[in-house]
Amino acid sequence: MLHLILADAELELVPEELWNHPSVINVAQRRGKKPRNILLDSTFHHSAIREHFKGEENRRGRPDIAHYFLLNSLESPLNLKNDLRVYVHTRNNEVIFIRPETRIPKSYNRFVGLIEELFHNGYVPSKKDPLLWIEKLNIKDLLRKIGEENVLVLCSKGEKKRIYEILEKDQVVIIGGFPSGTFMSDIKNFKKTSIFDGDLTAWVTAYEVIANYEFKFSIL
């Protein structure tokens, strides 16, 4: 089984400091929601983020990264064969668990609506039989819960290796869910590995891991 963790994903509801910002009120009104119940999205809230979270304006409010990560991983042959588990860990130490049979909305707007519902209720679509649910967990707690010892942290500043060579049959791979910068989570006990000379997006990194795992273990 391959476990893929998108870590420190920039996925959060609009923080309180921004509830009165015009760009936030605008989007909230258009969607018939309260500012506190919509996702922070740099496409719409970039100036608000710049004003209130200096130095983080090129980092925060990126639900699209989690969306592309899930669209790639959940649609992969590996997942369709039930050999993959994916987790989205957020900057606020929440973990979104996703049942492998979940079909994530292809439309970005619908994805955003789904995640907002998830943050609001804690589960989607029902508490009894959720496809997605949230738990308050940091990366260490999540790793303990997964209970797998082979953990690989991918990072462009790590030691360069060929991903195919190092994947084990039972493997956890941690990928950053942010557009730039470094991990916020405490992962200093893990060796960092780089699979390419340069930055790769989270969704491309995820699929490199998936495709190489499929190839190594004859899934495809």
Place this chain on the structure above:
Amino acid sequence: MLHLILADAELELVPEELWNHPSVINVAQRRGKKPRNILLDSTFHHSAIREHFKGEENRRGRPDIAHYFLLNSLESPLNLKNDLRVYVHTRNNEVIFIRPETRIPKSYNRFVGLIEELFHNGYVPSKKDPLLWIEKLNIKDLLRKIGEENVLVLCSKGEKKRIYEILEKDQVVIIGGFPSGTFMSDIKNFKKTSIFDGDLTAWVTAYEVIANYEFKFSIL
């Protein structure tokens, strides 16, 4: 060099029959454009498509497929190393050429705006030095233009093969750019190959090809 063609992509401006449909007028007004200048998008125009294009309601208006295809392929190590060329061929026999250094907008809304500008002007950002441009070409003309003889058509109904085994160093791979159904283009002279027991999305298929090519020819 690997050439990836997204063929018969469901990417088109709103057809004339739908210019007066409320859902089309709605979206056009909100974006300050004329109905004829916005992309057909099943998220917003599904009922209009169902009314006017019976039997195609689960097929037409899918700019998201081209978007995910480009986000995956242009961000890949293979493209970053300049060993990939991608083409989006549409249902109306237009071909979008994309320079490898193009950074496609991550935001879906911005991508839609970019493609609308492209359909309107024929190029983006400038005629003299375009990153994307459109030519009126069918698949056969495109293949002639590429001038590569190894052509592979991927299709879930084709003969099952391991993609790694069959890729050549100089290779054209054709992937369907539609969510369901079969190719509209005349590709009957090409053998169809399937890489998995079941349907895969275009963007996942594209990355399987890319990752296996990278592995086979030691790019990654």
